[in-house]
Amino acid sequence: MKRSNAPIFWLLFGGGGMLAALFGTVLVFITGLAAPLAWPFGPDLLSYPRVLAFAQNWIGKGFLFVIIMLFAWHAAHRIKVTLHDVGIHPGPVSKLVCYGGAMAITVVAAASLLSIGF
Amino acid sequence: MSVKVGVRRPYIRPMQGWWRRDPFFIRYMLREATAFAVLAYSIVLAVGVARLAQGEAAWNAWLAALKTPGSILLHLVLLVSFAVHARSWFEIMPKTMPMMFVGGHRVEGSAITRTGWTATVVVTLAMFALTWWWKK
Amino acid sequence: MPESKRIEIQVLRYRPEQEDEPVWQSYYVPFTDDMSVLQGLQHIKDDIDGTLSFRWSCRMAICGSCGMMVNGTPKLSCQTFLRDLLPGPVRVEALAHFPIERDLVVSVEPFVKKLESVKPYIIPKKPRTLDQGEYLQTPEELELFEQYSSCINCMLCYAACPQFGLNPDFTGPGVLALAHRYNADSRDGGRDERMEILSTEEGVWSCTAVGYCSVVCPKHVDPANAVNQNKVNSAKDYFLRFLSPKGASK
Numbered sequence: 001m002k003r004s005n006a007p008i009f010w011l012l013f014g015g016g017g018m019l020a021a022l023f024g025t026v027l028v029f030i031t032g033l034a035a036p037l038a039w040p041f042g043p044d045l046l047s048y049p050r051v052l053a054f055a056q057n058w059i060g061k062g063f064l065f066v067i068i069m070l071f072a073w074h075a076a077h078r079i080k081v082t083l084h085d086v087g088i089h090p091g092p093v094s095k096l097v098c099y100g101g102a103m104a105i106t107v108v109a110a111a112s113l114l115s116i117g118f
Numbered sequence: 119m120s121v122k123v124g125v126r127r128p129y130i131r132p133m134q135g136w137w138r139r140d141p142f143f144i145r146y147m148l149r150e151a152t153a154f155a156v157l158a159y160s161i162v163l164a165v166g167v168a169r170l171a172q173g174e175a176a177w178n179a180w181l182a183a184l185k186t187p188g189s190i191l192l193h194l195v196l197l198v199s200f201a202v203h204a205r206s207w208f209e210i211m212p213k214t215m216p217m218m219f220v221g222g223h224r225v226e227g228s229a230i231t232r233t234g235w236t237a238t239v240v241v242t243l244a245m246f247a248l249t250w251w252w253k254k
Numbered sequence: 255m256p257e258s259k260r261i262e263i264q265v266l267r268y269r270p271e272q273e274d275e276p277v278w279q280s281y282y283v284p285f286t287d288d289m290s291v292l293q294g295l296q297h298i299k300d301d302i303d304g305t306l307s308f309r310w311s312c313r314m315a316i317c318g319s320c321g322m323m324v325n326g327t328p329k330l331s332c333q334t335f336l337r338d339l340l341p342g343p344v345r346v347e348a349l350a351h352f353p354i355e356r357d358l359v360v361s362v363e364p365f366v367k368k369l370e371s372v373k374p375y376i377i378p379k380k381p382r383t384l385d386q387g388e389y390l391q392t393p394e395e396l397e398l399f400e401q402y403s404s405c406i407n408c409m410l411c412y413a414a415c416p417q418f419g420l421n422p423d424f425t426g427p428g429v430l431a432l433a434h435r436y437n438a439d440s441r442d443g444g445r446d447e448r449m450e451i452l453s454t455e456e457g458v459w460s461c462t463a464v465g466y467c468s469v470v471c472p473k474h475v476d477p478a479n480a481v482n483q484n485k486v487n488s489a490k491d492y493f494l495r496f497l498s499p500k501g502a503s504k
Contacts, residue, residue: 003450004460007489014214021157021207024200026242028159030128030249031166032193036185041253046181048174050252055170068163075157081462082150084420085137101157109164112171127270128353128361133419141325143416146464210463214482217398224397 009077009099019067027067054084055116068109069102076102149206155199158192208234258284261336262343262365263294265306268354274502276354279303280343285336291346292320292331308358315472318408322358323347328413328470351419353436365409368425372433372451377444395440402435402480404473411467411477424460425451427467427477434480437487445487453488461485 035045044050054060080098084090128173137143169180183189212227219225260282268276274473281302283294292310299306313332320331320374325345336344352360382389411427425433433452437445451457461481468478 002455003453003492004455004457004459005492006455007485007492010459010485011489016156017203017207020200021204022238022241023245024156024159024236025197025204026245028193028196028200030245032159032162032184032196033190033251036181036190041249045249045253048170048177051170054252055167064163064167068160068167071156071160072164075153075160078150078153079157080197080213082147082153085147085150085416087134103441105160108168112167114165115171116167124270126355129268129270129276130353131276131350133351133416136416138420138464142466142469143464146466150462155490210465210482213463213465213468213476213478214485216483216486219394219397222394 009073012073013077014074016070016072017078019070020074023067024071031050050058050079052116055113058118061113061118065109065113068105072102072105073099144204148202152199152203152206155196156203159196159200204235204238208238258286260284261294261340263291263298264343264345264358265295265298266345266347266354267306268348269305269356278345280497283336287335287337289336291322291324291329291334291336291339291344294336294344295331295346301500306358307356316406318406321349321408321410321413323350323413328410328453329363330408330410330472333472349409349413351422352409362409364422365407365412365426365429368419368429369407369432372425372429372448373444374429374432374436376436376439376442377447378441379443389441391440398440399435399438402431402475402477405432405435405475405477406473408472410470411475414464414466414470416464416466417462421456421460423456425457425482428460428475430458430461430484431477431480434484437484442497449488449491454486454493458482458484458488486495 013085030041031046034041038045055064076098080090083094083098088094137147141199166180169176208231211232214228263281263283264278266276267279269300281298283297283302283387284298285294288299290313292313295306295308296310299308300422308320308331310320310332313320315330315333318330321328322331323329323346324331325339326347328349332348346358348354348358348360350407353402355361405428407428409428411431412418415427418426430452433448436442437448453459458481461478463478463482465478468476471477489497
């Protein structure tokens with residue numbers, strides 16, 4: 001029987017899942033609720049100069065990239081497996097859609113973050 | 119009445135709808151479904167950095183989009199989903215770890231789950247503190 | 255003399271020589287508070303319908319023969335009591351995810367073949383002679399594998415596992431727990447050989463950590479833990495095989 005390549009995707013799934021568990025809730029709150037609703041950090045939390053400086057800083061850039069990438073690969077693997085659970089079995093199409101989608105998100109994030117500069 | 123002995127015709131029962139047959143499986147599928155929230159948020163952030171890269175006007179348009187009722191509602195749903203993800207993640211985490219011993223005693227799975235939750239609380243508070251400091 | 259209570263037991267019958275699909279049949283069984291589902295079935299076979307087929311042996315939850323679905327949950331019928339299922343009806347069906355041979359009897363041979371494939375015996379690290387005496391183990395070394403050795407091969411975990419239901423080629427929780435029992439034993443040196451099975455798609459990688467296997471196990475083996483901690487081992491083996499001089503497993 002053939003050795004599976006699952007470890008690659010499982011490690012990405014695990015890393016993304018751990019980050020999502022630790023950081024996900026607070027990040028969603030800050031970026032999606034606290035900032036737009038101007039509470040409790042005020043209305044300028046995500047102002048352009050501030051966010052640009054964050055994304056140009058190598059720590060901020062790295063953090064954003066790792067979050068976006070690992071969340072995408074975590075979701076891709078889990079969705080592929082869940083499709084199997086509901087009867088859509090793993091094949092070239094489901095792998096292409098799921099992992100291809102994660103790759104697309106990774107590329108968009110990397111390209112954007114690089115073009116913002118340092 | 120004659121009975122044909124030795125007739126083997128194994129019957130295979132269908133798996134359709136298997137996860138609806140037990141509350142345990144329904145909870146499992148809800149846990150797996152949180153992946154869609156993780157995917158959605160990853161896309162939200164990716165679009166955000168793409169808009170950031172396009173300049174101030176694009177970024178401000180993005181901020182305006184985040185203020186719409188649709189976006190707020192989406193993020194409320196995402197918030198709940200991420201909380202469900204965190205809870206179910208730490209619940210299953212002990213199963214992925216080898217047996218651990220501290221001072222000659224086996225570390226219980228519940229201790230590992232609690233450690234995970236504690237770490238989340240610490241990270242959350244740290245993020246709030248960092249954001250507050252960053253805002254200045 | 256007090257009138258005995260009766261409970262309805264509905265059994266999914268299947269006789270391949272006379273029907274194409276399983277069919278439910280109802281029996282009314284007199285019972286006392288100490289009767290198990292197994293005893294209910296035995297009453298049916300002895301006094302009501304001798305054609306009912308089911309496996310059983312020890313009737314004390316150690317042989318692993320009497321696994322079946324009771325009200326939709328995998329159970330040992332000798333360990334499940336009619337008093338807990340009142341007022342009934344009690345629905346009894348062959349163990350889920352297995353092909354039904356007849357009534358409550360399922361095909362067991364694939365499970366046995368899988369068990370044989372993981373070499374469920376101590377493969378010594380070094381050859382050892384009798385005059386070297388017994389192996390010595392600390393209590394901690396014993397604890398590392400002891401719970402996994404409690405497996406009675408009852409296959410309730412397979413009935414609980416949807417991944418096995420969806421893919422019958424999955425090695426499954428019980429066999430993987432037994433593979434781990436030997437991998438975790440300090441006397442054993444067969445990890446690399448067993449990794450050839452564990453590291454395949456049908457090995458640990460079909461598992462999605464549903465966890466229901468550990469819930470239904472009557473011996474508290476915790477197969478979910480055995481399988482999922484071996485994902486880490488399989489991943490280590492996958493990436494580190496290029497570093498090891500003999501290339502780890504193939």
